[in-house]
Amino acid sequence: MRKLVFVLICFCLIPFQSCDDGDIITIELDFGDTFESCGDKNLVLFKTKDDPSESLSLKLTKVTLDDLLQVDENGIFEMTYSVNTTNPFNYRTYSNTNLPSDLFCSDIPNSEVIITQDLQSLGGSADVKTVLTEDDNDGIPAILEDINNNGDLEDDDTDGDTIPNYIDADDDGDNILTKDEHPDINGDGDISDAQDTDGDGTPDYLDTDDDGDGTLTRDEEKEPQDENPANDITNSEIGPDYLNPEVKDVLPATAYRSHIILKTYVVSLILRDIDIQILAADVYDFGTLELSSEREGNPVFN
Template sequence: MKKILAALLISFGLYSCDDGDITVTSFDFEDSTLQLCEIGNRKVLWAVNNGDVFESMSLELEDSRLNDTLTQRILTRGITDEDLEIELSETGNKLIYRIYDDEITGREYFCQGVPPGSPRVLEEYVSQGGIVIISTTYNDLAFENDADGDGLENGEEGFDPNGGNHLDTDGDGIPDYLDKDDDNDNIPTRAETGANPGEPTTEEGFLDTDEDGIPDYLDPDDDGDGVLTRHEVRQSDVEEGNIDPNSLSTSEDGTPNYLVEELQTPSFEHNLQLDHGINRAYRSSIQFRDLDLAPSDGRELNIRYDSYNWGRYVSDPVPFPQLTNQQQEIEDEENENEEDEDETNTED
């Protein structure tokens, strides 16, 4: 396709319509893996081919609906059911197609205010109109993915691809596939799954300290001593978000309290819960509709598409804050108290 496209652009005569337009069905950039950078208020997406023809497609966008900063490298502000549509023109929000005389390095070329003098641009086409459609979703929703990073695949944690019936073992409002502490015992799931040689396990191979058939990562009382695991973990450990069982509150022999059956009285009673924030991956799909590209030298030899699937931009990992039901209630109460206090100060 590259050779065909190059021939079209260089000969300017093949398959041309009466009005001088050239109609092609696709570029060699379709379904590309896109890159992203930020220059001032502009977001720049690009794809590069360095094969038979040295070429690029780049999209420059300025829109308040895009993410304010690329610190987290997300293209849009959030996940919504509605696609983001942005009009293209020759200036402002625009798509540019170029052919060069030599190999091009995308980040060096597109991520600075003034492009380098080399490689030299042989042909350039700039959008005259059209719509760019951006659809952003999560990129970690396959059964084999591990959205919460706890070492268990989504499919193992009761992920429902239809989104209506995800497993939530502890009923804290966060489904297991996004919950770093599936049983709400303040021991992260990742720290409760693996067993050392000789330690009891379930049939699936997960650690089962009290051999009750429930793996520790789903068992609110790991050692079966009648004391909830969460009451055998120090408050300071929860506040620090410790994930190493060996550094948690321990008995005299160095074994964590929550794994010692003989300790049958609560050691630490508190209502704190681990920070449930995780990192997630996002995917933004980029499509064009009614795209019109024209040579920048003024020749009337446009390239047009009714629709075109350019590709996708994947951002990973991105902080994903989330609260359990209890944590949300506490936060709401604190916000309400702050509002009441502000009203009282205003009246005074």
């Protein structure tokens, strides 16, 4: 859990707290490590909690979530926004026992929400950083797909289809997905014992001829051709022809299977020099927002 400690300097004129001048009260706001977002034209980054019901929110005017996802060639976006009247930061408390899901960004405010305290900072800054990570979800951690062992994942392309192995769902271009060639056969994170059907020292997920019969795996299909040798079976007791060295039927492949690349964005927010009347924090790690999507890879057949 992410904790924020605010120091309250209490004055006797404050109606909700009776104390002597100069008393200092420390309030601990215990929010989670993640935040949410909403807003089509004006982005609100917020986090809420119940018991007691509280919220922290930052409004970024004329900023959208898509703006924060415009990463550079290195998969990074960084921007510092000023906290001001246009981009206010708020701490609110509520009389509601539980807060509704439409607390922010609704065209019509929820009439059941009762705000008991609304403190706003009109100064400070907000550092936003987004990091994009792409993966092929093939069962092999990206770091283990550095075949050249040079720390550069971009130059590891076993099948030469222009898609690096770490985001290539079919590393060897045999039209059998890497995850289906059992690279981590016992799920222990060690790929040194990956499946090697023909025992030639090259694991199936990097072997273009899995059964060692001289016919490329991708060419061991029957009509109708569908770029999937796994469903072409002559002897059901042995399995697909591409794993049966006794079957060498050839139907030359003409294309690679399409590749799905998973995209994960992690947006982090750091607030600095926030000043909310009687609440103050020099630096506050607001947490992270994780978003996922996917794109289609376009392998070049060769």
